[in-house]
Amino acid sequence: MRRAHTVEQVRAAEADLMARLPEGALMQRAAAGLAYAVVDLLGSAYGRRVLLLVGSGDNGGDALYAGALLARRGVQVEAWLLSEHAHPGGLATLKQAGGRVTGRPGRPDLVVDGIVGIGGRPGLRPEAVAALRSLDGVPVVAVDTPSGVGVDTGELDGPHVTAAVTVTFGTHKIAHLVDPAARASGAVHLVDIGLDLPEAPVEALQPDDVAALLPRPRPDAQKYTRGVVGVRAGSAEYPGAGLLSVAGAASGLCGMVRYVGDDAVADRVREAHPEVVGAGRVQAWVVGSGGGKHAGDELAAALADGVPTVVDADALRHVRVPIAVPAVLTPHAGELAAMTGADRGDIEARPLHHARSAAAAYGAVVLLKGRHTLIAAPDGRVRVTTTGTPWLATAGAGDVLGGLIGSLLAAGLTPYDAASVGSWLHGAAATLASGGGPVTAGAVAASIPAAVRGLADG
Ligand SMILES: NC(=O)C1=CN([C@@H]2O[C@H](COP(=O)(O)OP(=O)(O)OC[C@H]3O[C@@H](n4cnc5c(N)ncnc54)[C@H](O)[C@@H]3O)[C@@H](O)[C@H]2O)[C@@H](O)CC1
Ligand SMILES: [K+]
Known part of the structure; x- marks a missing residue:
């Protein structure tokens, strides 16, 4: 798991560790890692x-001590002090090492941004x-954070550094x-500087986390024990949304x-996916894509079943x-704006x-689509999706996602796990299908x- 902690959590962990280490040890660890990354780049x-x-x-x-390490390796290091105060120990060490x-x-080959970090x-x-x-x-190599960004919020409010x-x-x-x-x-x-940290409020799944969470068929599995997902999507006006939701749900x-759904759409679904069957008991529903004016009725019918639902x-x-049921809501920014009345921008x-x-307001998992999709739980936990490619911004991709999450719920x-694993x-899957080019x-x-x-294997 890739974990992200708040400034307050980092400060507390740092204070604990500093109390047990010689003065300056943490900064030396940080500077060594920084110097190494600069040479690597x-x-x-x-x-x-x-x-x-x-x-x-x-x-x-950190920047000054790393600069001293670089100067000792023959790098021509210059320091531009942007404040009247600069870290005295770091400055003296840089000068001793030949930095100016x-x-x-x-014009340098590379800039180290040591303007501000978590402070x-x-x-x-x-x-x-x-x-x-x-x-x-x-x-630019940013030290700890690109200066100027909202460290705990991920927001940009004013000028900031853009780092390589x-x-x-x-x-x-x-x-x-x-x-x-x-x-x-x-x-x-x-x-790694050895901090001992509490549970993280924001995290990003890594392949081994996904492998561990993935539902795998047991040796004695049969189709019903593996779960049945129902799809209520697509309409005469938007048949493709039904087909693509089913394609996501039917990935095995x-x-x-x-x-x-609509009879004509159902015929086309069965043509494309002969394994798909009609109405009956399900363990999860997927509702909404291409539902048009029937979407409200379809949602009511799904919710009446009392099983987890992707909306x-x-x-x-x-x-x-x-x-009334455990739910995953999957809006993009425009849809969330229409739901909550907030401004899309x-x-x-x-x-x-x-x-x-x-x-928190809906008491449901909200998956907010974007380059880094966010999956927020009502208790405040958040997972960030870092897989994908810009080519994934294509019509119908969201329909596939809804179906896929529904199959994991079933x-x-x-x-929370179904939304983030899905x-x-x-x-x-998009990265594999794209191979660096367009994808449908x-x-x-x-x-x-x-x-x-x-x-x-998980
Ligand atoms: N916390 C940790 O675990 C460690 C922290 N280290 C370094 O220490 C940094 C935190 O240091 P500090 O607490 O001294 O804080 P910073 O160096 O991030 O900021 C210093 C000061 O800059 C001023 N400032 C705030 N916003 C500003 C802005 N937008 N423009 C200009 N000045 C501004 C404030 O007076 C602030 O206290 C970390 O980001 C990291 O680089 C490392 O040395 C190693 C370990
Ligand atoms: K910085």
């Missing part, structure tokens, strides 16, 4: 030029903005996983798929609190806030079994 050390942007706190201290303080740097407020001061502007185009690589310490911070700040973090490299992760697309407008700027508050996963597999929703569904095969 540069590809060599001797004769290369690195500029440190240094703020007033320990984030600048400058106000007019030459920073969102935004940057004018002098930092001007310094960054003068270095436009030079790759962020080297972080002890654990990920929320900004590394949650957009839009995750986009500004670039590739995130974690340096539960025992059987039932389709209930998607057209059905989302008809959800009323409290929802604000949802895109503050997806973590909006996903969490919608999950197989017995909790709504979202992870959906992204992984049907091809994503067809690649789900391959994505499952790619996991180690």
Whole structure:
């Protein structure tokens, strides 16, 4: 699991560890990891030029100590002090190692952003903005966090650094996983400094987590014990949504798929998926995609069954609190705006806030679609999906996702696990199907079994 902790949790863990270690030991660990990552990105050390942007706190201290390590390896290191105060020990060590303080740097090969880390407020001061502007185009390695981002919120409120690589310490911070700040973090490299941390409020599943959660058929399995999912999606106007929801549901992760809907759509579904059967008992429902004006009735019929339900697309407008069954709601930003009355732009700027508050308000798991899809539980926990490709932004992909999550619910996963495992597999299947090129929703569904095969045994 990739875990992201709050600043408060990191500070507490750091205080515990510092009390047991010699002074400065943690910063030395951080600086060593940072220097290593800088050389890795540069590809060599001797004769290369690195500029440190240094703020007033320990984030600048990390940059200065790393700069000293780099200078000892033959890198030409300059430090641009953006505050009247700079970490005294770090500054002295850099100078001893041959680093220079400058106000007019030459053009470096790489910039180290040590302006602010977890002590920073969102935004940057004018002098930092001007310094960054003068270095436009030079790759930036951010120390701990790209300066200026909302570390605990993942929000961007004002100017900020956009990093090629962020080297972080002890654990990920929320900004590394949650957009839009995750986009500004670039590739995130974690340096272990030995922190002992509590449960994380935000996490991202990794392949071994998905393998462990995945429902696998037992040796004595039969189709009914593996779970039956029912799909109420598609309509005469939007038959494709029914077909694609079924394609996601019929990827083999539960025992059987039932389709209930318009007769003409049902014929086409059975043509494409001969294994799909008609109405009967189910352990989970998927409702809403392409349901058009029938979506409200379909939702009511599904909820009357009392089984876990995925509510998607057209059905989302008809959800009323409290929802009588364990549910996964799967809106994109526009759909969430229509549900809650919030502004769509604000949802895109503050997806973590909006996903969490919608999950609490509806008492349901809310999967907010995006580049890094968020899955929020009513108790405040959040998982972030980091699999996928921009090619996945294609018509019908959401229908496949809803069906897939429904099959995992039917197989017995909790709504939170079904949504996060389904979202992870959906992204992984898209990456496989895309191979770096365009992809269709049907091809994503067809690649789900391959994505499952790619996991180690759980
Ligand atoms: N907490 C930990 O476990 C460790 C922290 N270390 C480093 O220490 C950093 C935290 O250091 P500090 O607590 O000194 O805080 P920072 O260095 O992040 O910030 C320093 C000060 O900058 C000022 N400031 C706030 N927002 C600003 C802004 N937008 N623009 C300009 N100045 C602003 C504030 O006065 C703040 O206290 C971490 O991010 C990390 O780099 C590491 O040395 C190792 C371990
Ligand atoms: K920084």
